[in-house]
Amino acid sequence: xxxxxxxxxxxxxxxxxxxxxxxxxxxxxxxxxxxxxxxxxxxxxxxxxxxxxxxxxxxxxxxxxxxxxxxxx
Amino acid sequence: xxxxxxxxxxxxxxxxxxxxxxxxxxxxxxxxxxxxxxxxxxxxxxxxxxxxxxxxxxxxxxxxxxxxxxxxxxxxxxxxxxxxxxxxxxxxxxxxxxxxxxxxxxxxxxxxxxxxxxxxxxxxxxxxxxxxxxxxxxxxxxxxxxxxxxxxxxxxxxxxxxxxxxxxxxxxxxxxxxxxxxxxxxxxxxxxxxxxxxxxxxxxxxxxxxxxxxxxxxxxxxxxxxxxxxxxxxxxxxxxxxxxxxxxxxxxxxxxxxxxxxxxxxxxxxxxxxxxxxxxxxxxxxxxxxxxxxxxxxxxxxxxxxxxxxxxxxxxxxxxxxxxxxxxxxxxxxxxxxxxxxxxxx
Numbered sequence: 153x154x155x156x157x158x159x160x161x162x163x164x165x166x167x168x169x170x171x172x173x174x175x176x177x178x179x180x181x182x183x184x185x186x187x188x189x190x191x192x193x194x195x196x197x198x199x200x201x202x203x204x205x206x207x208x209x210x211x212x213x214x215x216x217x218x219x220x221x222x223x224x225x
Numbered sequence: 226x227x228x229x230x231x232x233x234x235x236x237x238x239x240x241x242x243x244x245x246x247x248x249x250x251x252x253x254x255x256x257x258x259x260x261x262x263x264x265x266x267x268x269x270x271x272x273x274x275x276x277x278x279x280x281x282x283x284x285x286x287x288x289x290x291x292x293x294x295x296x297x298x299x300x301x302x303x304x305x306x307x308x309x310x311x312x313x314x315x316x317x318x319x320x321x322x323x324x325x326x327x328x329x330x331x332x333x334x335x336x337x338x339x340x341x342x343x344x345x346x347x348x349x350x351x352x353x354x355x356x357x358x359x360x361x362x363x364x365x366x367x368x369x370x371x372x373x374x375x376x377x378x379x380x381x382x383x384x385x386x387x388x389x390x391x392x393x394x395x396x397x398x399x400x401x402x403x404x405x406x407x408x409x410x411x412x413x414x415x416x417x418x419x420x421x422x423x424x425x426x427x428x429x430x431x432x433x434x435x436x437x438x439x440x441x442x443x444x445x446x447x448x449x450x451x452x453x454x455x456x457x458x459x460x461x462x463x464x465x466x467x468x469x470x471x472x473x474x475x476x477x478x479x480x481x482x483x484x485x486x487x488x489x490x491x492x493x494x495x496x497x498x499x500x501x502x503x504x505x506x507x508x509x510x511x512x513x514x515x516x517x518x519x520x521x522x523x524x525x526x527x528x529x530x531x532x533x534x535x536x537x538x539x540x541x542x543x544x545x546x547x548x549x550x551x552x553x554x555x556x557x558x559x560x561x562x563x564x565x566x567x568x569x570x571x
Contacts, residue, residue: 198263199247199255203232212260213227 229338229348242355250277272333282332285404289332292405293413300325302411304496307508319504328367335363335403360394370472371459371492376523381474383455385525414483422449439532448489451478452531454522460493462552478538479546479562481519488564491546492520498554515558517546539569 202208237243248255253267271277275295279286293299301321305313334340336355339347339362346366350356365373371380373394378384387397395403397420410416428444431437443452457474477491498511530537537543545566551559 198257199251199253200232200234200237202260202263203230204234204237206227206231209227209230213230 229346231349231352233352233354236352236354240353240355243353270331270333270338272331272337275332278332286332288405288407290405291407291409292403293410293416294330294403295405296409297325297329299410299412300328306513307496307511308506309509312506312509315504315506316501320501320506330367339363339366341366358393358395364394371461372523375458378524380459382457382524383526385455385523386527387525446486446488448481448487448519450490450520450522450525451488453525453527453529454490455524455526455529458490458492458520458522458524461495462493476544477517477546477550478544479517480564482515482517482558482562483519485561487519489519490522491517491562492522493552494518512557514556515562516552516555517559517562535569538566542566 246255247253250271251268252271254263254265257263257265268274275286275290289295301316305316308316330340336350336357337353338349347362350359350362360373374380375382376385376388376394378388399418399420402416402418402420406416406418408417413419428440429437431440439452454476457476459472460475460477462471462473475493477493478488479491481487481489482491494516496516498508501508530543538545542565546559546563548560548563551563
């Protein structure tokens with residue numbers, strides 16, 4: 153059986169495989185674009201969700217009691 | 226200020242320090258359901274333990290562990306000469322660790338969060354960004370009582386000429402000086418990398434003849450500050466461990482207590498006879514050290530009253546320390562700093 157080859161000398165099966173790889177890589181790229189590597193940490197971290205929220209922090213904050221004369225000198 | 230705890234969202238994922246997640250430095254539990262559980266076991270200032278930063282910044286951390294900013298040994302060394310051997314032991318146990326050492330600067334104190342002073346702080350610098358330098362928010366918080374405010378003119382005098390030209394602390398005080406060079410120094414005066422006026426202003430390179438002559442005549446006899454300090458700087462008149470302290474502007478010229486040869490600007494230091502009374506330390510050798518120390522006043526000007534006219538010092542003796550000006554009940558060593566200006570040969 154003679155395998156058909158294109159102008160670059162590649163077989164038909166090779167071309168199909170390459171196309172599939174391309175589709176997979178483009179899909180992976182699109183996923184990474186939407187969900188960057190750091191985002192799982194950012195989304196999961198409870199620290200970040202509170203400490204990047206100014207309204208929440210403002211509501212939780214209690215000003216320190218400063219003794220008279222503190223800060224002088 | 227709640228903003229002191231607010232993290233800039235934009236830094237997450239961009240600043241390499243934040244990539245490992247908060248618990249990697251602060252501990253605690255970032256998956257906990259409640260605030261209390263999340264903060265359980267949390268370390269507020271991770272860089273208080275140098276090993277935290279040493280994991281990546283090995284050499285700097287090793288040097289920093291020996292630097293005066295970290296050891297604060299300069300504060301101890303400056304006062305223990307007034308004490309007997311027994312009192313020094315008491316000082317180390319009761320005062321140094323609890324009081325002086327609490328002021329030591331951690332890596333984060335300069336690069337992440339401005340240190341709180343007397344309960345007042347501005348919190349995170351730029352939303353937890355790891356900054357290289359931000360002197361107004363870091364140096365100024367600890368050195369704002371005297372040096373920084375003199376430098377910027379906020380203390381009421383004239384601002385330092387270097388500040389007006391745009392220079393900030395780190396422009397003169399190099400990172401090698403801040404981080405330490407690996408040597409364990411007992412005083413800032415021993416630090417080899419500390420700045421000196423002559424590093425930039427070379428003798429003999431003056432453009433004016435009068436300046437060249439004046440520098441040559443006073444070389445080794447008068448410090449640069451002696452002539453170029455613009456005027457009054459902050460003098461702390463007393464300091465008690467737990468009660469109060471007072472400060473007032475002043476300007477004094479006298480002999481440097483370190484070598485008793487050079488005329489320089491003297492600053493009243495806060496230690497008085499009963500500073501450590503509440504800790505049971507009388508300071509048996511109180512008179513071994515004076516109450517005035519040579520000070521690199523940070524209010525330098527090219528032209529001052531003393532550079533304009535020789536008479537200000539040599540005829541009027543203005544601002545020279547005299548017996549009458551000495552603080553009451555001060556150290557007997559104070560009198561050794563008094564010097565009379567030499568009359569001019571006209």
